[in-house]
Amino acid sequence: MKKDIKKQNTFLGQSRLFSEVRGLILLARKAVVQAVDTLQVITNFKIGRCIVEHEQQGTTRAQYGKQLLLGLSKHLTKEFGRGFSHSNLEYMRKFYLLYQDRFSKIRQMPSIELIENQKIRIIPDKSKDTHVHGISQMPSGKFRKSAFSLSWSQYIFLISIKDGDARSFYEIEASNNGWTLPELTRQFNSSLYERLALSRNKKEVKQLSRKGQIIEKPDDMLKNSYVLEFLGLDEKPGYSETDLETAIIDKLEHFLLELGKGFLFEARQKRFTFDEDHFFVDLVFYNRLLRSYVLIDLKIGKLTHQDLGQMQMYVNYFDRYVKTKEEKSTIGIILCRKKREALVKITLSKGANIHAKEYKLYLPSKVEFKKKLIEWTNNSD
Secondary structure, eight states, rough: HHHHHHHHHHHHHHHHHHHHHHHHHHHHHHHHHHHHHHHHHHOOOHHHHHHHHHHHSSOOHHHHHHHHHHHHHHHHHHHHOOTHHHHHHHHHHHHHHHHHHGGHHHHSSSSSOOOTTSEEEOOOOOOSOOOOOTEEOOOSOOOOSSSOOHHHHHHHHHHHHOHHHHHHHHHHHHHHHHHHHHHHHHHHHTTTHHHTTTTTHHHHHHHHHHHOOOOSHHHHHSSSSOOGGGOOOOOOOTOOOOHHHHHHHHHHHHHHHOOOTTTEEEEEHHHEETEEEEEEEEEEEEEEETTTTEEEEEEEEOOOOOOOOHHHHHHHIIIIIITTTTTOOOEEEEEEEEEEEHHHHHHHHOOOEEEEEEESSSOOOHHHHHHHHHHHHHTTT
């Protein structure tokens, strides 16, 4: 019996040791990958700087610049292989021109050196930030203080965004939320910046490009409209509300990305009973940043005042019987195909924590959203 207990304790001890060591190895590997990405981006930035400075010392003719990059590409590719094509060198040049104001920040970063055996050595800095093997880790919810925090492929994508405010916004959000390149591309294609901007005042729009999306009140998490192209329902004209709900559950990860920051899924068709009648909330989420329940009702038909009244009842029930004293007021969102602004205004009282928002089953036209944003800006002067 004692031997069995001793074996069990030994096994548990080894298991804990394995878990701890495994965690350290995975963390170190992640840190090295981040260091390599950062080193590549900084190197490409410096290459771009060299190219621009060389151009400025010579003629400014476009033909000279093209021949310069073609010749440089030929020599670099011969010695170092792939990665130095004419187009990639052009990206590096443009990258420096767009972000040259960060050159001073690069000098302040922890130094990254190569030792003789070609392994990366990270020299830790003396700041108070959290570090793993000397590599700065991004504090949760905050944009990294380092000069660059994304991969080179992500910066190549950002370079293509002409609007400087939008480019800054997507860089901050991609860094803060850990977006992959496909996720960054999707958010851009769905006009996330424009949709958020259209639901804010001028002062808040400017903050989007400087700080990204900051969630402090219910309005901060809302978009002008929601894009659900990932559901694949646009080719199914006869879909029902049940079909819509099922598709959302099947693509929950995508839906959470579209909802935004801080959302946790709790229940589908959440039932509660009041005066012996049963009621069902389509989707129940919780936003940990706002510390609020978020109820979502799905409507594929025309929005009615009964829909708004029903959501008000749902919100009242959660506020009175579900949420704790420490939690904030429940938020209700009705996702509908067509929002009736006048009906919403006359039905809901001022300050009501209920919002009707339209959803689209296809990626919207960026030209259309930019036009709306320009009109909104001019009308709000």
